[in-house]
Amino acid sequence: xxxxxxxxxxxxxxxxxxxxxxxxxxxxxxxxxxxxxxxxxxxxxxxxxxxxxxxxxxxxxxxxxxxxxxxxxxxxxxxxxxxxxxxxxxxxxxxxxxxxxxxxxxxxxxxxxxxxxxxx
Amino acid sequence: xxxxxxxxxxxxxxxxxxxxxxxxxxxxxxxxxxxxxxxxxxxxxxxxxxxxxxxxxxxxxxxxxxxxxxxxxxxxxxxxxxxxxxxxxxxxxxxxxxxxxxxxxx
Numbered sequence: 001x002x003x004x005x006x007x008x009x010x011x012x013x014x015x016x017x018x019x020x021x022x023x024x025x026x027x028x029x030x031x032x033x034x035x036x037x038x039x040x041x042x043x044x045x046x047x048x049x050x051x052x053x054x055x056x057x058x059x060x061x062x063x064x065x066x067x068x069x070x071x072x073x074x075x076x077x078x079x080x081x082x083x084x085x086x087x088x089x090x091x092x093x094x095x096x097x098x099x100x101x102x103x104x105x106x107x108x109x110x111x112x113x114x115x116x117x118x119x120x
Numbered sequence: 121x122x123x124x125x126x127x128x129x130x131x132x133x134x135x136x137x138x139x140x141x142x143x144x145x146x147x148x149x150x151x152x153x154x155x156x157x158x159x160x161x162x163x164x165x166x167x168x169x170x171x172x173x174x175x176x177x178x179x180x181x182x183x184x185x186x187x188x189x190x191x192x193x194x195x196x197x198x199x200x201x202x203x204x205x206x207x208x209x210x211x212x213x214x215x216x217x218x219x220x221x222x223x224x225x226x
Contacts, residue, residue, distance in 0.1 A: 001185060036213070045164070045217035061214065095163055104170060105211050106154045110163035 002026040004096050005109035011117045012086050019082040020114045022096030029077040030054045036081045038092040084098045086118045124208050124218035132226040139195040139219045143208035148188045152212040155193045159204045
């Protein structure tokens with residue numbers, strides 16, 4: 001079945017960077033776009049950006065545009081999300097999510113989430 | 121940015137009761153709206169997309185309706201496993217989420 005498996009929890013100091021991975025299996029990696037979403041401690045969901053699995057084109061939310069980079073390694077069926085200049089407010093669970101099979105651009109399935117803690 | 125406002129924040133109901141959740145958009149999203157369910161410690165799961173279509177494997181007790189700016193998720197008869205947080209999402213203009221409605225056991 002389609003599965004997205006993310007890397008483990010991370011702890012960083014303010015000003016540092018973090019890179020989270022998301023490995024896809026059970027589907028043709030290059031045929032689907034993949035999104036990154038984060039969930040704050042207050043439970044709000046924020047869309048960060050997405051990458052086209054085929055050509056690698058990316059689009060980012062204006063909120064994260066200056067600090068986020070999404071890349072992919074097709075040979076490893078893995079997508080990466082790197083967030084720079086971390087602040088305490090970036091403490092959150094970060095999810096990857098594939099676009100759904102209907103082609104409508106919805107998010108299904110999701111990875112299990114990666115907790116990133118930013119603390120001095 | 122399109123803002124989605126969900127109401128109520130919390131819904132206290134008993135198993136077997138009907139749940140009605142609302143999502144209002146700050147501008148029209150046509151039918152580009154989805155609903156997700158999230159249980160503690162888990163990722164969100166797609167329930168409804170395009171306002172009224174059930175995702176694969178989703179029970180018929182879940183239904184969605186609406187278009188434009190006002191949308192409703194209805195759970196016809198709550199099962200114990202339905203107590204969770206529900207989020208709406210739009211993709212008319214990028215992607216944004218509502219703040220969630222928690223359905224809790226009364």
